[in-house]
Amino acid sequence: MIKELPAGTSVLINGPTMIGKRELALRLLATGHETGDGILCVTTSDDAASLLDEFERQIPSLERDRVGVVDCSGGDHRRTIQEIATERVASPGDLTGISIGTAKLLQRFSKQDIEDVRHGLVSVSTLIQYLDLNTVFKFLHIYTSRIDDTDGLGVFTVDAGTHDRQTIDTITGEFDCVIELREDDAGDREIRIKGLSGVDRSWHPY
Numbered sequence: 001m002i003k004e005l006p007a008g009t010s011v012l013i014n015g016p017t018m019i020g021k022r023e024l025a026l027r028l029l030a031t032g033h034e035t036g037d038g039i040l041c042v043t044t045s046d047d048a049a050s051l052l053d054e055f056e057r058q059i060p061s062l063e064r065d066r067v068g069v070v071d072c073s074g075g076d077h078r079r080t081i082q083e084i085a086t087e088r089v090a091s092p093g094d095l096t097g098i099s100i101g102t103a104k105l106l107q108r109f110s111k112q113d114i115e116d117v118r119h120g121l122v123s124v125s126t127l128i129q130y131l132d133l134n135t136v137f138k139f140l141h142i143y144t145s146r147i148d149d150t151d152g153l154g155v156f157t158v159d160a161g162t163h164d165r166q167t168i169d170t171i172t173g174e175f176d177c178v179i180e181l182r183e184d185d186a187g188d189r190e191i192r193i194k195g196l197s198g199v200d201r202s203w204h205p206y
Contacts, residue, residue: 010144010154015181030058044092044126047075068105093130
């Protein structure tokens with residue numbers, strides 16, 4: 001799926017709780033790592049150590065010097081400071097801190113001659129819990145614009161079950177592509193992709 005996304009694209013993965021949004025987001029971020037891409041992920045709930053463990057399950061040959069994490073969880077795991085580039089932010093509500101952290105990690109990648117970077121933010125819903133929708137929207141606009149300007153790839157998640165329709169529609173409008181996940185009446189997971197030309201917009205088993 002990731003090979004079909006042009007450089008500069010930002011993707012929103014939307015679905016209810018416990019549907020597999022996080023797992024899909026990390027899988028998309030991991031794709032391309034073996035060919036030299038860097039991973040820059042903002043985690044708003046789980047700490048950097050947990051995120052690193054998840055990436056290593058996705059990429060057994062993970063090169064930690066090509067992974068950067070902005071950790072907003074409040075956790076303190078010294079081993080991650082030693083092993084991967086980690087910028088710590090006091091809370092998910094500190095958007096200035098998140099912006100500074102991502103900028104520092106991008107600088108670090110640039111010094112390592114890592115040109116292709118995949119950005120992740122898991123999850124937008126946590127930001128909305130701390131801040132008003134308009135503030136979050138402006139932040140996402142700036143972040144996705146930076147991804148576009150640097151020919152990166154952005155993968156974001158949002159929990160559809162915790163927000164009203166207007167909030168979801170507002171957030172969705174900032175992204176080039178939306179991947180929706182749901183369960184059908186039989187309890188089986190389904191997926192559909194909206195916003196990519198030439199891609200079927202109907203629901204498929206996932």
